[in-house]
Amino acid sequence: xxxxxxxxxxxxxxxxxxxxxxxxxxxxxxxxxxxxxxxxxxxxxxxxxxxxxxxxxxxxxxxxxxxxxxxxxxxxxxxxxxxxxxxxxxxxxxxxxxxxxxxxxxxxxxxxxxxxxxxxxxxxxxxxxxxxxxxxxxxxxxxxxxxxxxxxxxxxxxxxxxxxxxxxxxxxxxxxxxxxxxxxxxxxxxxxxxxxxxxxxxxxxxxxxxxxxxxxxxxxxxxxxxxxxxxxxxxxxxxxxxxxxxxxxxxxxxxxxxxxxxxxxxxxxxxxxxxxxxxxxxxxxxxxxxxxxxxxxxxxxxxxxxxxxxxxxxxxxxxxxxxxxxxxxxxxxxxxxxxxxxxxxxxxxxxxxxxxxxxxxxxxxxxxxxxxxxxxxxxxxxxxxxxxxxxxxxxxxxxxxxxxxxxxxxxxxxxxxxxx
Numbered sequence: 001x002x003x004x005x006x007x008x009x010x011x012x013x014x015x016x017x018x019x020x021x022x023x024x025x026x027x028x029x030x031x032x033x034x035x036x037x038x039x040x041x042x043x044x045x046x047x048x049x050x051x052x053x054x055x056x057x058x059x060x061x062x063x064x065x066x067x068x069x070x071x072x073x074x075x076x077x078x079x080x081x082x083x084x085x086x087x088x089x090x091x092x093x094x095x096x097x098x099x100x101x102x103x104x105x106x107x108x109x110x111x112x113x114x115x116x117x118x119x120x121x122x123x124x125x126x127x128x129x130x131x132x133x134x135x136x137x138x139x140x141x142x143x144x145x146x147x148x149x150x151x152x153x154x155x156x157x158x159x160x161x162x163x164x165x166x167x168x169x170x171x172x173x174x175x176x177x178x179x180x181x182x183x184x185x186x187x188x189x190x191x192x193x194x195x196x197x198x199x200x201x202x203x204x205x206x207x208x209x210x211x212x213x214x215x216x217x218x219x220x221x222x223x224x225x226x227x228x229x230x231x232x233x234x235x236x237x238x239x240x241x242x243x244x245x246x247x248x249x250x251x252x253x254x255x256x257x258x259x260x261x262x263x264x265x266x267x268x269x270x271x272x273x274x275x276x277x278x279x280x281x282x283x284x285x286x287x288x289x290x291x292x293x294x295x296x297x298x299x300x301x302x303x304x305x306x307x308x309x310x311x312x313x314x315x316x317x318x319x320x321x322x323x324x325x326x327x328x329x330x331x332x333x334x335x336x337x338x339x340x341x342x343x344x345x346x347x348x349x350x351x352x353x354x355x356x357x358x359x360x361x362x363x364x365x366x367x368x369x370x371x372x373x374x375x376x377x378x379x380x381x382x383x384x385x386x387x388x389x390x391x392x393x394x395x396x397x398x399x400x401x402x403x404x405x406x407x408x409x410x411x412x413x414x415x416x417x418x419x420x
Contacts, residue, residue, distance in 0.1 A: 008153045015145050023138045027130055034125050035103050039086055042105035042120045046084075049073055049118050053111045070122045076115040080108040089121055101127055163187040167196055174203060181207050285326040287419075288317045291351055294330055298338075306344050314352040319419055321400050329396045333358050333415060336390060340413065359414040 049059075049071070059073040085106045090099040104121040163185070170182045181203035184196035232255065239251050291313055295302075302309055319326070337347050337360035345361040390406075393415075397404045403418045 005153075008149050011149050012146060015142065015149075019138045019142055019145075023134050026137075027134050030130050030134070031127065034130070038103045038122065039105055042103070042122070043084070043107075045071060045120045046105065046107045046118045050107075050109055050111065053109070053114075053116060056112075070120055072117075072119045074117045076108075076117055078115060079110055080115045080117075082110060083108050091121060160189070163189065163192045164195070167192070167199060171199060179207050179211060283320070283322060284318050285321050285323050286316060287319050287326060287330070287356065288313055288315055288351060290326050290330050291349065294327075294334060295349075298334065301338070305338055305341065307338065307341060307347055308345070309347045309349065311349045312351070313349065317351055317353055317419070319400075321396075325396050325400070329393055332390075332393050336393075336415075337413070354418070354420055356417045356419060357414065359412050361411055362413045363411075365408055365413075 089104040091102045093100045102121045102123045106119040109116045182199050184200040235255050340362045341360050348359040350357040405416045407414045
């Protein structure tokens, strides 16, 4: 939900609550004013009757007074304390055929040594009419509030929030590998200025940390390769000397460790570059050619491992991916299928416009299949794998908005990549 939409909903919710409370107050205020006006009018009636009684006028009980059916004058037997009583009473309405609330004013008067009870009642405006009028008024106000809120909301969204949307766009387009921070732009709103300054500070720091980390990773990888190459060369020279069988085993073990360490350094450097988005997927790559050329290059390797490879490769399967990443993706997939295979095993490859599937025979995985794409996770802990092949594959797949799935059944490992 957009911010302005949420703001409008909150505003309208508060408006409805306020109008509801205001409607109740309005009803009682209007009714109070009407009742006061009626009270004043009824008091004038009572004063008129009092004046007539003082002049000797006689009123017959139960009869209308001057045609006023709502006026009652009754002589009392005993003297009374003069007073006025104002209250509500229910009077049956023949027109509405129901009881209606009326204002009733009663006065006790002592006139010419006689005591009288004078009462009158009536309703200028019926309570239902007041309620209906208040509701209609509030609905009109609410309708105007809704129209105004939506109109102002879109105006505010279009103008006031323009700097905010611009900042969001810059953040969305920010790419760390370009090594460019997001400069702060001044706006007419203090909060947006503070936000832009904060974004500039954070992107400056991110770029600075990225440069330092990248430089460290490149230097470490480069500096590590030199002593590894020297160690490898020394071991090769040492293996050509007259050594015992046990010493040869030690040297072979050291050579394997040096090779593994070299692959580890190269793989970590590659993984860092992938995660930093240093490869842009703005090219069309023919994955069919990549797979076929790779299989041709691995012919001797396949024969050496006594593997049987079956393929079902559709021609001209195009994907948006950097050519280097496409080659790394397929190479790691195939090497993984070879490395974790069994003697005289099989590899099945299927490629079409929808998916790339590579299956291979192999032993049961020793770890949870859901963890195989994590760094340094290996299906066989005793294997020569460094545990980064599937992690590199996963990072390439994620960076190119693809999806990958692993499954194992009946001694077959299966990795499927959705290309759509």
